[in-house]
Amino acid sequence: MTAGPLDGRTVGSSILPTSAYTDQAVFDTEIREIFESQWVWAGYEHWVAEPGMSRPITVAGRPLLLTRDETGTVRVFHNICRHRGILLSEEPSTRARLRCPYHNWTFELDGALCGTPYWNREKASSPDDGTREQLGLLPVHHTVWAGMVFVHLGSPSGTAEELLAPLRERWEGIDLTRLHLAEERRYEISANWKLVAENFLDFYHLPMVHPQVGSAAAALDVDDLTLTDQIIGGCYPRGANGKATGKAAKTAVPLPLLGDVPEKLRDRQDIFCVFPNALLFLEADWLQVIGLEHAGPGRTVEHMAIFVDEAAAAAEYAEARASLSKVLYEVNDQDVPILERLQRGKTSPAADRNHLVPHWDQITARFQNLVAKALT
Numbered sequence: 001m002t003a004g005p006l007d008g009r010t011v012g013s014s015i016l017p018t019s020a021y022t023d024q025a026v027f028d029t030e031i032r033e034i035f036e037s038q039w040v041w042a043g044y045e046h047w048v049a050e051p052g053m054s055r056p057i058t059v060a061g062r063p064l065l066l067t068r069d070e071t072g073t074v075r076v077f078h079n080i081c082r083h084r085g086i087l088l089s090e091e092p093s094t095r096a097r098l099r100c101p102y103h104n105w106t107f108e109l110d111g112a113l114c115g116t117p118y119w120n121r122e123k124a125s126s127p128d129d130g131t132r133e134q135l136g137l138l139p140v141h142h143t144v145w146a147g148m149v150f151v152h153l154g155s156p157s158g159t160a161e162e163l164l165a166p167l168r169e170r171w172e173g174i175d176l177t178r179l180h181l182a183e184e185r186r187y188e189i190s191a192n193w194k195l196v197a198e199n200f201l202d203f204y205h206l207p208m209v210h211p212q213v214g215s216a217a218a219a220l221d222v223d224d225l226t227l228t229d230q231i232i233g234g235c236y237p238r239g240a241n242g243k244a245t246g247k248a249a250k251t252a253v254p255l256p257l258l259g260d261v262p263e264k265l266r267d268r269q270d271i272f273c274v275f276p277n278a279l280l281f282l283e284a285d286w287l288q289v290i291g292l293e294h295a296g297p298g299r300t301v302e303h304m305a306i307f308v309d310e311a312a313a314a315a316e317y318a319e320a321r322a323s324l325s326k327v328l329y330e331v332n333d334q335d336v337p338i339l340e341r342l343q344r345g346k347t348s349p350a351a352d353r354n355h356l357v358p359h360w361d362q363i364t365a366r367f368q369n370l371v372a373k374a375l376t
Ligand code: FES
Pocket: 081, 082, 083, 084, 085, 086, 100, 101, 102, 103, 104, 105
């Protein structure tokens, strides 16, 4: 565990004021300066598991459309009809073409405009090819990695691959192309998205709020890690085996590992936030992702997905998958009331006089610094 000055400072008060967790004006600035200007988690690849599927998603309050076209390519568009700007799709769909409900223009899942009935007042008329080409759905910069879809709503200065490279490197030997969705759950939480991320990075509370995952002594085993400015978290080098209850507490039958995992990675537990809104928890045999949908100053939607190796999809692992999910859900269920209580605490200006502890809250300070930097 790293200690010392708190992210370059010697005082321990919170870097972000209480208002950063409650004010609409701060929320609006975050949308502009963070969620519209950086790579952000936007959804899961399995939401469009098969060609011909599409699903509306929301990033920074903007309606987007996630699709998988007939060639199997995952795409992201603005979910807006190019005629009058109506919201194009409201529900997940398995239609190969999406029809606008207003004047029945239709779009392919690769974004191409196809049907334009009565374009020139004749039934089957259509625009010239140049006009048609210009009126496809508007694409959004995106990338797919480890079952997740990341988008950038602005003009990215670097690629998502560059952003994620240190994590790919750290996890080299873990085959993330083998991910199989074990379970997924959605949580609506009455708390600011930053509290959810800070709590995910808070290793201090583990023995108090989640005593079933290990003792205080086990929690001391964590190392803070800053892979890059935007990838921060920690690692239990001895993994669940270094904790009091051991790995057997999660699954009685061991799950197959994610590929041919090298020995040095087998027991490790990695916990990272890819700033701002992807929370990742990896062991050699499973990956938990919590993607945060930034829904309001005091409202966050968590999209939690639990992935295992594709070999663990077999029926013989059904119980092990269920038992892993049960453990991870139990932890999250314990966090929800804490998060909502933290949010209620932030309604008092007295919460500005809180005190981050250098021995535990370095990563929280780092997270808050990232937000503060973006907002100024
Ligand atoms: S608004 Fe979509 S076809 Fe007119």
